[in-house]
Amino acid sequence: MDKKPEEPPEGVSRRHFLKGAGAAAAAVSVAQLPSEVQGSNGTEDEPTILGPGPVPIQLRINGVDGQTEAAPSTTLLDLLRDHQGLTGAKRVCDRGSCGACTVLLDGRTVDSCSMLAIDAVGSEITTVEGIGTPENLSDLQQAFIEKDALQCGFCTPGMVVSCTALLKENPSPDREQIRRGISGNICRCGTYQNIIEAVEHVSRKGGK
C-alpha cells in the first residue's frame, strides 16, 4: 500500500479503477478511487479506507446520474434493488450462476449480484427498467409478450436484458447463437423456446 497510485484521469475508466484497487489489495481498503466515491478525508497521497459505513456512490443508471449512500461492500444488485427501488433485476442464486440479476454495464451483460456497486462507478448502467417501460416497450419486450416468453416472470427481466445485448451485438442471430446468447440465464419454468422465438421474431423484423 505504500506504492503511490497513478494520478486518476478525468472520469476514471473501470479498468483503470480496478487496477488501482488491485494494488491496494485488501478488500475494503481501496487505494485508488474515482473522486465520486472518495471518503471525505481522501487525498491523492493517502489510500482511503472505505467503509464499513456508508459512502456516497455516484452512478449513472438508465441515463440518469444519481448519488446514493451505501456501504462499499454493497453489490450492484442490492444497490439497484434496495437503494434505487429498481427491483426488476432479481436475486436468485446470488453468485453468478443464473443470470436473473443481469444488467448492462456499458452495453455488456454482467451479473449484478457478483460485482460491487463501486465497481460500476463511471459506467453506463442499464437495467430492464431502462430498456422499455409499460408505455414504451422495446421491440424485444413486445415480442416476449406476443410469444409468451415468460411464465412466472422471475427470470424474465434478466432474459430481456441478455437478449437485448445479444441483438445489439448480432442483429440476426441464428438459433444456435441465440441459445448461446442466453446460456448464462436459467429459467426454471422452461421458457427457452419461446424466448428463442421472440428473439427470432425481432431479428426478422429488424428491431431491437
Added chain:
Amino acid sequence: MAEEITIKVGFGDHFRDLTVRLQDGDIAPWQPDQQLDVVGKRLPRLDAVAKVTGTAKFAQDQNPAGMIHGRILRSPHPNADIRSVDLSAAKAMPGVRAVLTVPEVFEDSSARFAGAEIAAIAADTEQQADAAMRAIQVEYDIKDFCVTIDTSMEDGAPQVGRGDQKNVQRVSPRSRGRRRGGNANPGADQQVLDRMAAREKEVSALLAASDVVVEGTFRTQVQTHAPFETHGAVCSWEDGQLVCWASTQATFGFRGELTSNWGQVKASECRVLSEYVGGGFGSKFSAGREGVIGALLAKEAGVPVKMMLDRSGEQTSAGNRPDALQKMRMGVNKDGVIQALQIRSWGTPGSGTGGAGAHNDGIYKLGEVDKVEYGVRTNCGGARAHRAPGWPQGSFALEQMMDMAAHSLDGIDPIEFRKKNDDHPIRVAEYDIAKERIGWNKARVRGGASNICTGVGIASNLWFSAGGGGASALVRISKDGSVEIRNGAQDIGTGTRTVMGMVAAEELGIPLDMVSTRIGDTNDPQGPMSGGSTTIGTLTPAARLAAHYAKKELLAVVADRKGWDPTDLDIRKARVIRNDGSDTGLSFHDACQLMDDDAIEVLKARPRRNYAGFSDTNAGVQAAEVEVDMETGVVRVKKVVAVADAGKLINPMTAESQVRGGVIQGVSYALTERRIMDRHKGRMLNDDLENYKILGSLDCPEIDVVLVDVYNGKSNTQVMGLGEPPIVATAAAVANAVADAIGTRVFEIPITPKKVLEAIASKKAPDPGGKKKGARL
C-alpha cells in the same frame, strides 16, 4: 330447480350426447358448434407487460417503509438434538431488533437434517443479521445419521426419527392403527398383512403362468423444486392486522396458518398479498417455518420484516421430489396382454412424513397388481408435493417395463403394445399423433464415423384435474363501462389470471382488454390453491357464473329502460344484440350508462360437484428423440413431441407454455438434476444453482406441442388443468429413447455419460434371465 340439458362431449370425431342435470344455478358448457370470440384464442398474458418491464412486484420486491431483514440459522448437523440456544450475544449485536429460537416457537428441539431451522434474527441490514447469526451459541447433542435410502435401510442403521419411529415404514397398503406418523399397531395391522400375503401369492401364480416375465430395478434421484423466487414473505403488522406479501401458491392457506388457533402466530386478522409469485411447483402450499418466523419477528421488532430464504435455505429445506427405488416384475402373454404386475418400491420423505410414494401402476390395464411400498426416513430435507408428485418417478419405471415387455414379445411395436393395454378414451387417439410427429418409423442412425446413435421412445401421461368446489368470483360492471373480475387466488406463472379474465370476457361478450383482473389478495373472494392442476378447473366456472349473472343484471336494466324483452337480449363483441343476431344499436358502454346505480356487482360460487363428463382424467402421450455419443456417453435430447389434453382449452398459447415447461423440467430431471448428499458430513453439497444443474438453453430440445381440445362437460367451462400432466412422461420417454439408441437400458436417472458408458460396456455381458434370446431390452 335443476334443469336437465343434453350436451355434446368428446373431441375430434369422438363426440357423444350426455344428459346433465345442472346444479346450483349453473349454466350449460360451451358447445362445439358455438362461435367463441375470446376463449380458444392465443392471447398474451395480462401480466406480461409488468413482467417484461420489471415492474411486476413480487414478494421479494416489497420494501415497505422501515423494513428490516430476517435470517434463519440452520443446523450444520444432519441429526442432532438441540440442547440449548444462547441468543444473548447475538441480541447485543448492532442493528438486531428481534430474535427467536425454534425450540421455543415450534416446540421442536430436534434437527433432523443439515439445514433444519434453529433460530432467527431480524436486523436493520442483512449484513448485521448475518453477523449476529454468527454470535448465536448452540449446543447440540450430535447423533449418527443416514442420508441415503440404502444406508437407512441397512440393519442396525442409525435411527433417523425420534421415539419409536422406524426408518422404514410401509406406506401402501396402508397400515392400520397408525397414529401421528408413528408405527402401525401390530394387532390391527395383521389383517392388512394377511391380505398382502394373499395378494402376493395370487400375483406370483399369475406371473408364473404368463408367457413372458420381464423384471427390472429402477432408481430415480431427489429433485429440488428450485423455484426462482425463494420461499418467504415480507410481514408487517398494521394496527393489529398482519399483512404478508407472500411467495405462495395458496394465499388462503397461508392466511389460515397464520390465523389458526393451532398455529404459532394466531393473528386475529391477516391479509395475504401475492399478485406475482416466482414459481412454486408444489413446494409453496404452506406458510412454512419461514412464514411463521417472519410474522413473529415483525411483531417483536415492531417494523416490517423481509423473511425470504436464501438459495441455500431454499435448496435444503424447502422441499423436493423424493427419490425412488422400484423393483418390478411384469407378466405378459404372447397376445400382448399384460397379466400381472408385482411392485416393491421405496422412497424417502427425508425427515418429513409423507409423499414418498411412486405412482407406478396408474396408467394402462396392468392385470392384477401386487404393490407394496415403503417410506424410508433419511436425515435430509423433507419431501413436498412436486409437480405431479410421485408420477414422473413411477412413469420412469413403468414405461421402461412396458418397452421391455414389448421387446420380449417378438415383433410387437412398443406403441401397439401400449394400445393393446390402454383404454383411455382420449389417449388412444393421441398415440398416432405422437408416432407420426416424432418420425417413429424413420431409420435410426447407428454409429459410423461420428459415433452417434439415435433413438426414439414413448410414454404416457395421466392426470385428474377438473377441479371442484371452493371458489367464488366477483364481477363488477361500472356505469362508466369498466369491468373488473376479482378472485383472491394466486397465479404462479401458469396464466390463471389471464384465463380467468378470458372466461369472464367471453361470457360478458366483450374483448379481453375491456376486463381488468385482480388476483392474489385474501380480501377478495375465496379461490383455490395452485395445486393438483385444479386451479383453473376450480376457478373458471365461478368466474363464468359471476360474469353470466352480472350480464343478466345489466341486460335487465337495458330491457327495463327500453321496454324490451330481457330474454331476447345478449351481448356479443361489446354490442347489445337480439337472439336473432341483430344489433339493438346499443354498445356495451351505452348499456352501462343506462344503470341507475354506480355499478352492478355479482359474487358467485361455482357448484361444488362436477358433472359426469366425457372423461375424469386428462391423458397425453410424449415421444422423445435422442442422440447418444457412444464414445463419450453424452445424451442429447433432440426433440420431444408432447401431445396433451386439458379439457376445453381457454388459451392455447399459455397452455402450450405449460406443456413446454413441464417437458423441460422432465428432460432436466432425466439428464442433469440431482441432489447430492455428502455421505460423510450429511450435508447437501449442491445447495446452489451452480452445481445443482437445471437444464439450460443449450441443452433444451425442440418441443413440439400438440394440444387436443376436449369438450369434457365436467363443468360450465370444461377446463382441466395442465401444470402437472406434461412432466409425467418425459423422463420415461427419454429413457426409452436412450435404450432404443444404445441397445441397452439405463435403469437410473439422471442419465449421465458415466451411466451410459457403463450400460454400453455391460451390454456384452450375458443377458440376465427372463429375456428371450435376441430380444432387445
